[in-house]
Amino acid sequence: MNASTIYLVLFLYFIVGSIIARYARKKLGSGVNDFFLGGRTLGGIIAALTYSATTYSAFMLVGLAGFTYLGGVGALGFELIYLSGLVLVAFFGPRLWLVGKRYNYLTPTEMLGDRYQSKKVAIVSAIAAVIFLIPYSAVQLIGIGALLEGISGGAIPFLAGVGIAAVIAVYWTFTGGLKAVAWTDSLQAAVMLTVAVLSVIFIIYNGFGGLGNMFAQLEARYPAWLTVPGPGFFNIHAFVGLTLPWFFFSLSNPQVSQRLFMPRSLSQMRIMVMGFLIFGFIYTLVSIFWGFSARLLLPDLEVADAATPALLSLDIVPVSIAILVMLGISAAAISTVNSIILTLASMVTRDVFKNFRKDTSEKRELLVGKIFIPLFTVFILAFATLRLDLIAALSVASSAGLLVMVPALIGAFFWKRGTAAAVLASIIIGGGIATALQYSGYYPLGLWPGVWSGLVSTFLFIGVSLLTRPPEHKAEEFLNYLQEELNPKKII
Amino acid sequence: MTLKKQRIFWAVLFVIMILAAFIIPFTPLFRDLTSVYGAFLFWNIFAIVVIVCLGIITAKWGDYDER
Numbered sequence: 001m002n003a004s005t006i007y008l009v010l011f012l013y014f015i016v017g018s019i020i021a022r023y024a025r026k027k028l029g030s031g032v033n034d035f036f037l038g039g040r041t042l043g044g045i046i047a048a049l050t051y052s053a054t055t056y057s058a059f060m061l062v063g064l065a066g067f068t069y070l071g072g073v074g075a076l077g078f079e080l081i082y083l084s085g086l087v088l089v090a091f092f093g094p095r096l097w098l099v100g101k102r103y104n105y106l107t108p109t110e111m112l113g114d115r116y117q118s119k120k121v122a123i124v125s126a127i128a129a130v131i132f133l134i135p136y137s138a139v140q141l142i143g144i145g146a147l148l149e150g151i152s153g154g155a156i157p158f159l160a161g162v163g164i165a166a167v168i169a170v171y172w173t174f175t176g177g178l179k180a181v182a183w184t185d186s187l188q189a190a191v192m193l194t195v196a197v198l199s200v201i202f203i204i205y206n207g208f209g210g211l212g213n214m215f216a217q218l219e220a221r222y223p224a225w226l227t228v229p230g231p232g233f234f235n236i237h238a239f240v241g242l243t244l245p246w247f248f249f250s251l252s253n254p255q256v257s258q259r260l261f262m263p264r265s266l267s268q269m270r271i272m273v274m275g276f277l278i279f280g281f282i283y284t285l286v287s288i289f290w291g292f293s294a295r296l297l298l299p300d301l302e303v304a305d306a307a308t309p310a311l312l313s314l315d316i317v318p319v320s321i322a323i324l325v326m327l328g329i330s331a332a333a334i335s336t337v338n339s340i341i342l343t344l345a346s347m348v349t350r351d352v353f354k355n356f357r358k359d360t361s362e363k364r365e366l367l368v369g370k371i372f373i374p375l376f377t378v379f380i381l382a383f384a385t386l387r388l389d390l391i392a393a394l395s396v397a398s399s400a401g402l403l404v405m406v407p408a409l410i411g412a413f414f415w416k417r418g419t420a421a422a423v424l425a426s427i428i429i430g431g432g433i434a435t436a437l438q439y440s441g442y443y444p445l446g447l448w449p450g451v452w453s454g455l456v457s458t459f460l461f462i463g464v465s466l467l468t469r470p471p472e473h474k475a476e477e478f479l480n481y482l483q484e485e486l487n488p489k490k491i492i
Numbered sequence: 493m494t495l496k497k498q499r500i501f502w503a504v505l506f507v508i509m510i511l512a513a514f515i516i517p518f519t520p521l522f523r524d525l526t527s528v529y530g531a532f533l534f535w536n537i538f539a540i541v542v543i544v545c546l547g548i549i550t551a552k553w554g555d556y557d558e559r
Contacts, residue, residue: 077513084510
């Protein structure tokens with residue numbers, strides 16, 4: 001594929017997104033809440049699209065397609081159980097939204113710090129999020145760099161691809177804060193889904209003559225790919241180890257849970273949740289079909305993650321479709337990275353900086369937050385260019401590492417007895433275990449790091465809470481407020 | 493049904509459904525009883541049921557805005 005064509009498409013994409021970001025800035029208020037939360041006034045459709053674009057990264061059309069190529073239908077189970085993790089929002093969505101408005105929380109970690117009456121909780125949980133999300137973001141940029149290098153036959157150097165993605169992400173984020181991120185995310189979500197659906201229809205009909213024929217060929221040539229454990233990749237240990245941490249993503253990933261503060265009303269949050277579920281269901285099926293197509297058309301690939309780039313280079317895929325898919329994958333990665341950058345900037349500003357500088361004015365806090373946006377981008381860019389093994393390990397460990405936030409979040413809303421000491425123990429020790437196991441490759445009893453970090457953090461949260469003193473007054477006030485708001489309207 | 497019972501009902505239902513989604517497709521009995529497309533159909537039906545359940549639960553959220 002011609003490098004100049006790819007550069008031109010990316011440039012046009014950047015221009016369209018920048019026009020949207022500049023327009024979004026006109027509607028931006030001047031406060032910290034306006035910049036980082038869009039003033040808590042997002043409509044349901046925009047909220048659904050930014051939630052989808054933030055959640056679904058380049059992993060879908062590259063990693064999930066690769067999982068399908070390697071392990072078959074187990075990849076569908078993994079991804080649909082991940083999607084079903086939205087059941088947690090049925091219980092936690094209204095609660096987070098209500099306390100966010102009442103106590104003016106900017107970040108989920110600020111909420112934890114206030115609920116457990118401990119600055120240390122806010123600081124430690126914010127730092128833990130930074131540790132796990134920077135490598136995760138770096139992998140997104142690495143994905144774009146490798147993709148552009150691959151489809152251009154090396155004409156676009158890896159560093160150029162990484163740099164282009166980082167510049168687009170930081171410019172849109174810095175230009176208009178959450179409003180710009182949400183609106184450009186909406187553009188990117190539309191591009192992601194439209195391109196993915198059209199291209200997979202094109203490949204299925206050009207490659208196999210229809211969906212029925214594709215499945216008939218799968219059944220004839222690769223029947224094991226339609227069952228679990230199938231060809232072996234998705235044995236029960238791997239399936240649980242991969243799926244369990246991601247089931248909790250709507251709570252554990254702060255760039256996702258922060259979005260529960262943003263809709264302007266609960267009815268708009270409902271549109272957000274239902275919109276995301278439909279988007280996710282379609283996008284999952286498309287990515288799975290993509291992987292099955294690669295398995296049939298390119299049976300001898302050595303690296304499963306190469307399934308998508310290899311599929312794009314086949315003669316049955318016109319160059320125009322291949323460029324659009326490249327754009328869709330880039331959009332998925334950029335929309336995830338810019339949301340993470342914005343969330344991390346808000347967390348470090350509110351939960352770390354402001355906890356050390358209590359007298360900080362809102363104007364100064366906003367300035368510091370804006371400074372952290374390019375700063376985090378440079379960090380992520382530096383990580384991406386290093387391409388260290390540790391980055392991959394930390395990125396894979398991100399779901400297991402962030403899982404340690406979940407017991408504290410559940411306790412905040414459903415257990416008066418939870419304590420700050422327990423939160424600190426569960427996050428620090430649980431996160432350390434997740435990283436150590438992931439990096440060493442040692443899986444005790446065959447259980448994956450995500451299972452261990454979940455078990456250890458839950459055990460520590462309950463055990464240490466029972467041995468220490470809870471913030472009784474705050475817990476009482478916090479939970480009573482929620483009961484008074486939710487019970488009369490019979491919201492579960 | 494009281495609100496407390498509703499919360500318990502939905503929580504238990506979701507736990508059962510999600511455990512089923514983790515376990516059932518891996519059982520030999522499931523493979524014996526279903527066609528080669530069993531797992532594919534099972535997980536798709538599971539996702540659709542989850543979406544419908546969430547549609548039912550979140551229907552109440554609009555009431556909050558009318559206060």
